[in-house]
Amino acid sequence: MEHHADLIVLGAGQSGLATAALAPRHGFARALVLESADQVGGSWPRYYDSLTLFSPARYSSLPGMRFSGDGDRYPTRDEVVDYLRAYVRRLDADIRTSTTVTSVQPRDGAWVIRAEDGAAFTARAVVAATGAFRSPYTPAVPGCEEFAGQSLHAADYRAPEPFTGQRVVVVGGGNSAVQIAAELGAVAETTLASRRPIGWVKQRPLGRDIHWWLRRTGFDIAPLSRMLEKVPVSVLDDGRYRRALDTHGVERREMFARLTPDGVVWADGAKEPVDTVIWATGYRLAYPYLNGSGVLGTDGRPRHHGGIATVPGLGFVGIEFQRSFSSNTLRGVGRDAAHVLSRLSRSR
Numbered sequence: 145m146e147h148h149a150d151l152i153v154l155g156a157g158q159s160g161l162a163t164a165a166l167a168p169r170h171g172f173a174r175a176l177v178l179e180s181a182d183q184v185g186g187s188w189p190r191y192y193d194s195l196t197l198f199s200p201a202r203y204s205s206l207p208g209m210r211f212s213g214d215g216d217r218y219p220t221r222d223e224v225v226d227y228l229r230a231y232v233r234r235l236d237a238d239i240r241t242s243t244t245v246t247s248v249q250p251r252d253g254a255w256v257i258r259a260e261d262g263a264a265f266t267a268r269a270v271v272a273a274t275g276a277f278r279s280p281y282t283p284a285v286p287g288c289e290e291f292a293g294q295s296l297h298a299a300d301y302r303a304p305e306p307f308t309g310q311r312v313v314v315v316g317g318g319n320s321a322v323q324i325a326a327e328l329g330a331v332a333e334t335t336l337a338s339r340r341p342i343g344w345v346k347q348r349p350l351g352r353d354i355h356w357w358l359r360r361t362g363f364d365i366a367p368l369s370r371m372l373e374k375v376p377v378s379v380l381d382d383g384r385y386r387r388a389l390d391t392h393g394v395e396r397r398e399m400f401a402r403l404t405p406d407g408v409v410w411a412d413g414a415k416e417p418v419d420t421v422i423w424a425t426g427y428r429l430a431y432p433y434l435n436g437s438g439v440l441g442t443d444g445r446p447r448h449h450g451g452i453a454t455v456p457g458l459g460f461v462g463i464e465f466q467r468s469f470s471s472n473t474l475r476g477v478g479r480d481a482a483h484v485l486s487r488l489s490r491s492r
């Protein structure tokens with residue numbers, strides 16, 4: 145039997161929870177949230193142990209609930225997990241964990257959602273908020289298949305200890321690459337490999353956190369800010385990561401040309417043995433459950449405008465640069481969720 149709901153939200157991470165929280169304000173009945181993990185909070189519990197937010201607590205809240213404590217501090221990963229769990233306790237939504245959605249297809253002006261365990265649901269409106277963390281991206285580098293050392297994506301990195309005494313190369317030029325290289329440097333001989341020099345951005349220009357400036361100038365939510373998607377990634381730093389790299393002698397080198405069975409060949413031709421390569425090379429959006437729905441382009445990417453799918457009744461929340469620079473951040477996802485819900489409610 146198909147269970148019917150007014151609104152079905154896929155994923156109980158920050159994007160799905162913000163969407164469920166705002167649903168009643170847009171005329172939807174209590175949302176049904178389907179989550180494949182056995183707990184809520186999305187990918188936050190799986191991020192590396194030392195992760196702290198790049199935005200201060202006062203700029204890191206979802207709609208309707210502030211981060212408690214000092215607004216100027218940078219909350220830790222575990223604080224975010226606790227915050228999301230507390231958010232759920234106040235949420236009026238029906239959340240079904242351990243429910244992996246395998247298919248979402250349009251039928252007679254509604255959507256049919258099927259789960260791995262055989263459960264089936266229908267809804268007038270669906271919001272896909274399943275994130276990108278399950279699709280880590282690793283570039284195809286010559287020699288990858290020959291390399292006999294350890295090769296792992298940053299999605300599987302937790303802490304530096306297992307790499308103690310090793311020779312490690314961290315690939316990437318963004319926050320994750322720099323933070324992981326900075327802490328690995330204390331226990332392992334570490335090199336940071338990136339295609340371009342690191343683009344450092346000050347955390348506190350002119351004495352104020354950069355998020356204060358982004359909010360004050362309106363840049364954070366300006367549609368124009370989406371243009372930053374085309375700009376090479378940069379690294380936000382209050383000085384601590386640069387200091388750590390210097391202190392531990394972590395060198396940045398141009399991306400290696402290839403891997404060999406026991407190491408890398410650098411761009412200048414020098415060979416070096418390496419125990420582990422860590423790929424901090426980002427994520428790609430993937431919505432396998434939408435195959436055959438008419439929503440995905442030939443490249444597998446969703447076809448949407450600001451989160452509204454080209455097939456009616458479906459929306460997306462949590463896509464990077466979905467509507468602005470702050471899309472897919474704790475501070476920005478609520479704004480996108482409100483936009484998507486208001487459009488979906490109008491088209492019912």
Ligand SMILES: Cc1cc2nc3c(=O)[nH]c(=O)nc-3n(C[C@H](O)[C@H](O)[C@H](O)COP(=O)(O)OP(=O)(O)OC[C@H]3O[C@@H](n4cnc5c(N)ncnc54)[C@H](O)[C@@H]3O)c2cc1C
Pocket residue numbers: 154155156157158159160178179180181185186187188191192195196197198199243244245246273274275276277278320433461462463472473474475
């Ligand atoms: C290392 C790292 C650091 C970051 N740091 C910050 C930061 O400091 N500040 C900030 O604002 N943002 C940060 N972000 C960006 C962003 O806020 C997080 O990635 C956030 O977790 C994204 O939330 P989400 O809800 O969109 O996706 P997720 O947290 O990935 O949640 C998606 C949920 O969908 C579920 N799901 C997936 N597929 C299915 C399916 N088929 N059926 C049912 N459920 C499914 C998953 O189990 C998961 O629970 C960071 C991201 C990364 C990777």
